[in-house]
Amino acid sequence: MSLIVVGSVAFDAIETPFGKTDKIIGGAGTYISLAASYFGTKPKVISVVGDDFPQEYLDLLEKHDVNTSGIEIKKGEKSFFWSGRYHNDMNSRDTLVTELNVLENFDPQVPDDFQGAEFLMLGNLAPTVQRTVIERLTTKPKLIVLDTMNFWMDIMLSELKTTISMVDVLVINDEEARQLSGEYSLVKAAKIIRAMGPEFLIIKKGEHGALLFGENEMFYAPALPLAEVFDPTGAGDTFAGGFIGYLAKMNDVSFDNMKNAVIMGSAMASFTVEKFGTEKIQNLTQEEIYERVQKFIDLVKFDHSINQ
Amino acid sequence: MSLIVVGSVAFDAIETPFGKTDKIIGGAGTYISLAASYFGTKPKVISVVGDDFPQEYLDLLEKHDVNTSGIEIKKGEKSFFWSGRYHNDMNSRDTLVTELNVLENFDPQVPDDFQGAEFLMLGNLAPTVQRTVIERLTTKPKLIVLDTMNFWMDIMLSELKTTISMVDVLVINDEEARQLSGEYSLVKAAKIIRAMGPEFLIIKKGEHGALLFGENEMFYAPALPLAEVFDPTGAGDTFAGGFIGYLAKMNDVSFDNMKNAVIMGSAMASFTVEKFGTEKIQNLTQEEIYERVQKFIDLVKFDHSINQ
Numbered sequence: 001m002s003l004i005v006v007g008s009v010a011f012d013a014i015e016t017p018f019g020k021t022d023k024i025i026g027g028a029g030t031y032i033s034l035a036a037s038y039f040g041t042k043p044k045v046i047s048v049v050g051d052d053f054p055q056e057y058l059d060l061l062e063k064h065d066v067n068t069s070g071i072e073i074k075k076g077e078k079s080f081f082w083s084g085r086y087h088n089d090m091n092s093r094d095t096l097v098t099e100l101n102v103l104e105n106f107d108p109q110v111p112d113d114f115q116g117a118e119f120l121m122l123g124n125l126a127p128t129v130q131r132t133v134i135e136r137l138t139t140k141p142k143l144i145v146l147d148t149m150n151f152w153m154d155i156m157l158s159e160l161k162t163t164i165s166m167v168d169v170l171v172i173n174d175e176e177a178r179q180l181s182g183e184y185s186l187v188k189a190a191k192i193i194r195a196m197g198p199e200f201l202i203i204k205k206g207e208h209g210a211l212l213f214g215e216n217e218m219f220y221a222p223a224l225p226l227a228e229v230f231d232p233t234g235a236g237d238t239f240a241g242g243f244i245g246y247l248a249k250m251n252d253v254s255f256d257n258m259k260n261a262v263i264m265g266s267a268m269a270s271f272t273v274e275k276f277g278t279e280k281i282q283n284l285t286q287e288e289i290y291e292r293v294q295k296f297i298d299l300v301k302f303d304h305s306i307n308q
Numbered sequence: 309m310s311l312i313v314v315g316s317v318a319f320d321a322i323e324t325p326f327g328k329t330d331k332i333i334g335g336a337g338t339y340i341s342l343a344a345s346y347f348g349t350k351p352k353v354i355s356v357v358g359d360d361f362p363q364e365y366l367d368l369l370e371k372h373d374v375n376t377s378g379i380e381i382k383k384g385e386k387s388f389f390w391s392g393r394y395h396n397d398m399n400s401r402d403t404l405v406t407e408l409n410v411l412e413n414f415d416p417q418v419p420d421d422f423q424g425a426e427f428l429m430l431g432n433l434a435p436t437v438q439r440t441v442i443e444r445l446t447t448k449p450k451l452i453v454l455d456t457m458n459f460w461m462d463i464m465l466s467e468l469k470t471t472i473s474m475v476d477v478l479v480i481n482d483e484e485a486r487q488l489s490g491e492y493s494l495v496k497a498a499k500i501i502r503a504m505g506p507e508f509l510i511i512k513k514g515e516h517g518a519l520l521f522g523e524n525e526m527f528y529a530p531a532l533p534l535a536e537v538f539d540p541t542g543a544g545d546t547f548a549g550g551f552i553g554y555l556a557k558m559n560d561v562s563f564d565n566m567k568n569a570v571i572m573g574s575a576m577a578s579f580t581v582e583k584f585g586t587e588k589i590q591n592l593t594q595e596e597i598y599e600r601v602q603k604f605i606d607l608v609k610f611d612h613s614i615n616q
Contacts, residue, residue, distance in 0.1 A: 089492050184396070184397050184398075185535050185537070187533045188535050208513065208516035209516070218607060219607065219608075219610070220517075220607045220608055221610075222528040222530070222608075225493075225495045225519060225526060226493065226495060227495040227496050228493065256611065257611075259609075259611070260610055260614040263614060264614065290615055293614060293615045294615060297612050297614075299527065299528045300527075300528055300529075300530075301612075302527070302564075302567040302568055302571055303564065303565075303567070303568055304605050304609075306568040306571060306572065306605075307598055307602060307605065
């Protein structure tokens with residue numbers, strides 16, 4: 001099924017206890033579309049870059065069957081740039097630089113041949129920009145998934161809530177769920193947030209996995225315990241890409257299939273953290289993905305006849 | 309199979325945002341043996357109380373088929389007493405009072421008719437006391453499980469390591485695993501700790517579940533997301549009791565059966581937090597336990613044909 005991905009395509013510069021990078025390809029749109037590309041979905045990206053953005057990075061996406069024709073190239077402007085430094089435990093980071101550049105006045109256009117897409121993944125961006133894309137679609141997608149973060153809750157809560165009310169699945173982390181709902185218990189938080197509009201809620205808990213909530217249904221996907229986390233950048237976006245990519249491939253938005261999609265997203269994210277930036281998810285084989293998913297299956301498998 | 313439980317039988321006084329208790333029955337030995345009692349194991353408790361300890365509390369244990377003949381009653385002395393106050397998020401607490409009393413010079417005796425037990429659960433106590441019990445057993449048990457905490461790592465690390473080297477399963481939480489190993493990654497921590505002696509390691513992560521590590525094997529048990537945590541006191545001890553109780557019932561110490569036992573421990577612990585102290589686990593039915601375990605099964609169940 002046809003999939004549109006909206007999100008930043010940008011430069012990142014990353015420091016971790018294991019080393020640092022120069023400006024490399026980054027951005028939510030990049031991670032999401034690369035991850036989704038492994039599910040045969042040929043993601044159509046809507047984004048914007050400056051004319052400083054190397055053609056080779058766009059070629060890299062095209063090589064993965066990512067349709068980059070919806071990535072506007074703004075002459076005389078610079079691409080979005082983020083730089084951060086991770087602490088020793090890899091669970092927290094300091095932002096060193098955020099240069100919005102082309103994102104400051106991003107007016108997302110939907111190419112004609114993108115219209116009619118069944119799946120829409122809105123990566124983290126201003127909620128007003130995310131909403132504009134929804135409004136510019138001539139056909140309502142079968143499923144809209146929204147990723148956002150605490151930053152927008154802090155400065156644009158009302159706009160964010162309007163956008164949240166228009167989507168089917170919201171993806172946030174545990175702290176954000178608590179902030180958005182005002183409830184510490186994630187079960188209570190989920191109830192409040194689902195009442196804001198989304199039928200489904202995914203709460204990401206980093207190294208502790210992810211929770212999927214539906215109507216009277218709940219699913220706990222573990223994260224794979226790893227000996228080494230090399231660089232967490234993009235893990236959440238990769239999760240979202242694997243999630244929507246699998247759903248689009250299966251063309252099934254039932255709760256049961258979403259459980260599988262959460263496992264797939266978790267598996268894809270577990271690759272991202274193994275190398276800097278997109279390095280690992282640029283070169284995955286289907287065999288590697290198969291083996292990784294098998295690890296998730298084995299990790300939680302126990303004898304259900306325990307209850308007899 | 310026969311099970312010996314070593315641990316405090318004591319008074320607790322608890323404050324949570326939901327209310328406070330007077331002195332009620334508490335202690336690791338109490339929670340462990342109550343939880344284990346639901347698996348038909350007739351736990352034999354080794355502990356010590358003062359003559360201030362009400363007969364009705366011992367009767368309560370006996371009513372659950374807990375053998376209390378190994379609980380020494382010290383004339384003219386007072387029982388161990390702990391009092392604590394939980395913070396609003398229920399994830400942290402302040403200790404208000406700790407009166408060791410009878411525990412200060414606890415010299416654990418093993419009654420003759422306790423000898424020959426196949427399973428030994430060493431609840432949190434001074435590692436020297438835990439070791440004394442091991443040394444006073446005439447037959448080496450099939451399985452020894454040890455629970456301990458950071459307090460002993462701080463003040464008695466060398467003694468603790470000696471005791472750890474003598475057991476089969478160590479149960480600690482994530483912070484304690486990091487402290488004991490000096491490694492942040494739980495995968496690395498598990499490797500280091502298992503090299504200290506225990507063939508198996510359980511790392512409890514509170515609301516994030518528990519990890520079981522064996523030789524080249526790993527299992528992730530979720531915790532059940534709860535709308536309300538009323539009182540976390542004793543949850544870890546209840547987990548241990550459900551874990552060893554199930555193992556003793558099945559008389560199977562394979563990694564596969566330990567996975568089931570971790571689920572059972574998690575299910576039992578999820579009851580404890582629903583009411584103050586031991587209130588909830590004093591009156592469980594097999595039907596309630598069955599239904600709770602089913603929730604754990606459903607929580608992590610997904611279609612393993614995802615990988616086809």
